[in-house]
Amino acid sequence: MKNSLSVFLLAAFFCATAELHAQGQTPDELMLRKIYDMALTNGKAYDWLDHLSNEIGGRLSGSLEAEKAVQYTKEVMQEIGLDSVWLQPVMVPKWTRGVPEYSYIETAPGISSVVNVCALGGSISTPDGGLKAEVIEVKGIEELEALGREAIEGKIVFFNRPMQANLIHTFEAYGGCVDQRYSGAKEAAKYGAVGVVVRSMNLRQDDLPHTGAMSYDDLPPNKRIPACAISTNDANYLSTALKLKPDLLFYFNQTCRVFPDVQSYNVIGEIRGSEFPNNYMVVGGHLDSWDLGDGSHDDGAGCVQSIEVLRLLKKMNYKPRHSIRVVMFMNEENGLRGGRKYAEEAQIKKENHVFALESDSGGFTPRGFSIDADTDNMAQIQSWVSLFKPYLIHYFEPGGSGADIGPLKKEGMVLAGLRPDSQRYFDHHHASNDTFDAVNKRELELGAATMTSLIYLMDKYGTKTEYTSIPK
């Protein structure tokens, strides 16, 4: 594409369409046009993300980088002139990866191949000098019981269920495997396994291991076993090697540590509402990230988009009826402490939250929202679908919103999550290639504009439930 003559025809068609749009627009249509125009021609989200990603980097809870990000986003919120900006203290876990992990498959004494692994977040270290053992491959936790202690004891359990490629929503494919990563070590330990290696949650074949949270739950410390993720290429290699040589040995070494909880913060900014200052609408993302990449998609994108929502409203001199808050939640990845703390304080202070929107699915082209609301509120949101059509925003379906805003949920409240195109998300998720270069400026800005548009409409029309649910 594109022979020039046909482009002229195409352009003529588009221009005709654009002109039609300019005539007889409603105030809401004009407002959305203004929002998208500003986001695409004068957006700040991409520059802020550049700083978060390239000047600060990966922001694991409890790290120096996470604290730099707290200071930086607080400064940005102050610069854009919000009515108030503050830090909300929250204690967060501190887990460190230690020196780079090292791993190999040994098929015979002295014959070994290095493979790519990384410790799962929250895992203990291997014994000094590393762990070497035979491997038993399973496709999921449910196979452990049938195998029993005899088959598992003293071995490393290799969880190798891949993400299901034919699911259009890649988050669904993720949901179908993530129990291996989150609970695999805890469950395998019960049968006497000495370690766990989990296939990376990645729909691509490549060499990058993907980290992510795991939990030992209430397993006593002396029963805990180390767990790592292996790249999809090396998972296939290990699986093939096991077929040829079932008694091969797998070695991995990781030096991760858990420290006592440390002080951190949610970062909050607010524009005070003109009519309903005590009814709150929240937009946010999580400021912490994993440590392998710089957390550009997960969730630097959601953070800068959320601040951009308030900047755009201010820049347009829009005076919201409700109090609108932007929140940078701390510690979504390995604790959700920030989300829980924010909801707790809202409850204690009897702040009436009526709507919350999270962006935590990457900075890709927005397709719409998944919405957690009752019938009346859902109907109101779906009545706005045609307003979004010129921007190719078409997805307004019931569904989950975001982990950080989940704890705010109460009857009558509306929650929503931005839904960007998800096809590339798990190529980068929790891996060393979740980096700034993988974010497209326009896609990021379109997401910010789409979020701003929904916040504007929710603020203008209110939720269908809020005025009867103000706390006494």
Add this chain to the structure above:
Amino acid sequence: MKNSLSVFLLAAFFCATAELHAQGQTPDELMLRKIYDMALTNGKAYDWLDHLSNEIGGRLSGSLEAEKAVQYTKEVMQEIGLDSVWLQPVMVPKWTRGVPEYSYIETAPGISSVVNVCALGGSISTPDGGLKAEVIEVKGIEELEALGREAIEGKIVFFNRPMQANLIHTFEAYGGCVDQRYSGAKEAAKYGAVGVVVRSMNLRQDDLPHTGAMSYDDLPPNKRIPACAISTNDANYLSTALKLKPDLLFYFNQTCRVFPDVQSYNVIGEIRGSEFPNNYMVVGGHLDSWDLGDGSHDDGAGCVQSIEVLRLLKKMNYKPRHSIRVVMFMNEENGLRGGRKYAEEAQIKKENHVFALESDSGGFTPRGFSIDADTDNMAQIQSWVSLFKPYLIHYFEPGGSGADIGPLKKEGMVLAGLRPDSQRYFDHHHASNDTFDAVNKRELELGAATMTSLIYLMDKYGTKTEYTSIPK
């Protein structure tokens, strides 16, 4: 994203939705599900594109690579067992870039900065040793007349109108500037300009010049002037430098040549129709590309997706009612000879083409189709919208189709173009980064499945016009 507990909830929601879908599906719903499943779990398009891009490379008309691509795609079509596969001879222009271009801005004798340029396709070379002259910046062809010969004569005209960032359809933004590239040299030459430099058609700020077709039309050879594209970063730099130093000199050297036309081919494969073998449905892309990258998005993607359509139909043992052809059109980029030749021969042989679909807008996540059809056919296609909803395909709007299938257009015929997400397309279009690594396997496969689904529905239900329009 994503705290594991919330992922479990999300997954539970999605699984519930998926189960609902599995019950009581119509045959068309089941067929589309099967098409998408096969494309995503057993697709071949990505491997074929790997070969086209990485084993063959950029396929400029008349080049050895273009001929290798003809042979390769012919072999692929034969391997998948089409009823017939043949080459359709077509003479194509042969233009060569020559040695790498070189360019600098000279602000004072001996003080110069190198900038990134590339010759436009079809441009003549600069004089031996290059061309150096003062520069006059304009924002479009329409400014030339007002400036007049006095201001332009002896100078290099710098066309610097950027793509408009606030347009959601990036092809619209392209259509708004491409006249500078296509006709800038011809128009500037009329006022005595000695050369032309055009801002690259790129929505990003970066260092890559983007080539593309230009034409001197009927300008006599001795009036023709060389034309190059400059990267967006260097276009801004040149514009700023001109404000500070209006009499700066711009130098560029390029050694491109035009040779006599050479023999090439369209590659055509066919599954013979069981009921209406003389009514043809065509799916295709263009096999030629520019030479700077490997043409993965433009239009290797469209080529392999088109072959995949026929492979998927064969693999499912679908027996089409109409004859379905896949066509690899040659020379879309700088001549459209293949598209014209195919239409000419169809006319001579009185082949009744009832539907044609082109993919030539990149291998990104498909959003739908732009459709060139009368009211009845448009209504029929729009009645299928709900079938596509599970695959997030939502765009079914009137519009242009594709340059190669355009010449086939006749009354009653339906044309359609695949419309992928367009936000990243012009980051790569005609530049050295239109390469395989910029294509996501799933996005490419989703496009192929979406095209196959439309071909299946068009074949099953026919166009609303075809049975009354069989040539006598």
